[in-house]
Amino acid sequence: xxxxxxxxxxxxxxxxxxxxxxxxxxxxxxxxxxxxxxxxxxxxxxxxxxxxxxxxxxxxxxxxxxxxxxxxxxxxxxxxxxxxxxxxxxxxxxxxxxxxxxxxxxxxxxxxxxxxxxxxxxxxxxxxxxxxxxxxxxxxxxxxxxxxxxxxxxxxxxxxxxxxxxxxxxxxxxxxxxxxxxxxxxxxxxxxxxxxxxxxxxxxxxxxxxxxxxxxxxxxxxxxxxxxxxxxxxxxxxxxxxxxxxxxxxxxxxxxxxxxxxxxxxxxxxxxxxxxxxxxxxxxxxxxxxxxxxxxxxxxxxxxxxxxxxxxxxxxxxxxxxxxxxxxxxxxxxxxxxxxxxxxxxxxxxxx
Numbered sequence: 001x002x003x004x005x006x007x008x009x010x011x012x013x014x015x016x017x018x019x020x021x022x023x024x025x026x027x028x029x030x031x032x033x034x035x036x037x038x039x040x041x042x043x044x045x046x047x048x049x050x051x052x053x054x055x056x057x058x059x060x061x062x063x064x065x066x067x068x069x070x071x072x073x074x075x076x077x078x079x080x081x082x083x084x085x086x087x088x089x090x091x092x093x094x095x096x097x098x099x100x101x102x103x104x105x106x107x108x109x110x111x112x113x114x115x116x117x118x119x120x121x122x123x124x125x126x127x128x129x130x131x132x133x134x135x136x137x138x139x140x141x142x143x144x145x146x147x148x149x150x151x152x153x154x155x156x157x158x159x160x161x162x163x164x165x166x167x168x169x170x171x172x173x174x175x176x177x178x179x180x181x182x183x184x185x186x187x188x189x190x191x192x193x194x195x196x197x198x199x200x201x202x203x204x205x206x207x208x209x210x211x212x213x214x215x216x217x218x219x220x221x222x223x224x225x226x227x228x229x230x231x232x233x234x235x236x237x238x239x240x241x242x243x244x245x246x247x248x249x250x251x252x253x254x255x256x257x258x259x260x261x262x263x264x265x266x267x268x269x270x271x272x273x274x275x276x277x278x279x280x281x282x283x284x285x286x287x288x289x290x291x292x293x294x295x296x297x298x299x300x301x302x303x304x305x306x307x308x309x310x311x312x313x314x315x316x317x318x319x320x321x322x323x324x325x326x327x328x329x330x331x332x333x334x335x336x337x338x339x340x341x342x343x344x345x346x347x348x349x350x351x352x
Contacts, residue, residue: 012058020052021045028052032060074108075309076131078122080139080146080161081201082115089253089281090298094159097302098135104303105310107132119144127154133309135159140203157309159301161203163322168312170305173324174204175211177294180329181276182215184292185246189338190274191221194237194244196254197228208250208278231257235265238273245338246274255291256283259334263287270336280330290332300325 018028023045030039031049052058077098084091095111102109110131117125122145126134133155139146141162149156150166158169185193195212198205213223227244229237231254237243249255255277262269263286269275280295304323311319 012056014058014060016056017049017052017058020056021049023049071132071313072130073106074110074131075102075306076110076112076126076134077137078112078126078134078145079137080143080203081137084113089283090251090279093281093298094137094302097299098306100299101302101306105306107306107310119148123148123152127152132313133157135305135309137161138203140201155309155312157305157312159305162207165321168308168319168321170301170308170323170325172294172296172301172327174207177278177327178208178211179215180327181248181278181294182212182219182221184329184335185248185274185276186216186219186221188246188274188335190246191338192242192244192246193221193223193227194229194247195223195227196234196247196249196258197230198250198254199230200251202250205250212248231261234258234261238262238265238267244273246276246335249275249277249291252277252279252281252291252293253283255293255334256285259285259287259289259291269334272339274336274338275334289334291330292332292335293330295328295330297325297327 014028014032015025017032018025021028023031027041027045028049030036031041031046032053035041036043036046077095079091095109099109112122112125126149134149135157136146136149137159138161139158141164146164146167156167158164158167158171160171161169163169163171193216195209209228216223229247247255247258249258255275258275259269261267262273262275267273269287269289275289275291277291277293278296280293282290304325308319308323
């Protein structure tokens with residue numbers, strides 16, 4: 001008969017197991033820690049303690065053990081966008097990749113979903129001992145939480161976003177990627193190039209836009225100051241004779257939305273308009289097209305970030321601060337030659 005009354009409102013403690021088995025708390029602890037032989041605890045006593053633990057459904061308190069050992073084997077993941085929209089293919093893919101990467105290294109992943117806290121409250125929560133370290137995805141350079149983490153002793157690795165240079169960071173090689181986009185567009189004869197405005201507060205958008213402008217300039221093509229367009233104005237814009245012949249979309253989700261707009265307005269892709277995206281993710285579109293896009297290896301990104309963090313937790317100091325991962329061009333069905341007969345305004349014509 002059990003000596004301990006079960007209660008749904010209270011966690012079973014080691015003291016309850018010891019009472020049930022008729023031994024001291026110290027003996028119960030040693031018997032449940034596989035130290036019976038070392039401390040000469042009889043097999044009968046060990047069996048009695050183990051049966052009591054099983055009968056009471058006792059599980060050691062991980063928080064207490066973590067405090068004793070100084071580690072939880074849990075990594076925190078915090079999204080710098082502070083949002084998670086339904087059917088977000090990028091975040092779904094990244095979170096899955098991080099789960100696999102963390103699990104392969106013997107860690108669990110704690111995903112933070114409450115974005116109503118202040119930066120100070122978020123930091124206190126992250127730094128409260130629940131997890132060993134933080135994986136911070138795509139923070140803005142002026143994010144107040146980023147400033148707090150820079151001053152902290154809490155191990156932090158940044159994933160994606162603009163290169164910071166003060167905290168360890170793993171990100172795709174954006175400069176090489178935008179060079180590839182520029183070369184592909186110019187090789188197909190495109191000089192009137194538009195960019196779809198990204199209003200998601202992404203830190204990547206201004207970086208990708210600036211690098212596209214730079215790489216096109218190196219190829220003697222000017223990306224105009226008024227090149228930015230919102231998706232809502234594209235339908236009317238594409239009816240004009242001097243409309244862009246190609247659009248760069250800083251996220252594939254925008255590219256697939258643009259394809260739907262083209263379908264609705266009878267704009268043939270890529271015969272009339274070319275579309276290039278970034279990420280290499282197959283968002284659904286009624287057009288049936290696959291966007292030509294910069295392919296980011298999200299699995300490799302997650303694996304590199306977790307490996308960098310585990311190495312940091314293990315005390316490895318001779319590691320590069322910034323790790324740039326190569327990208328590739330995903331050849332889809334949305335990039336073609338500039339339409340025959342298209343005229344170019346003088347200020348957008350390539351130089352000699």
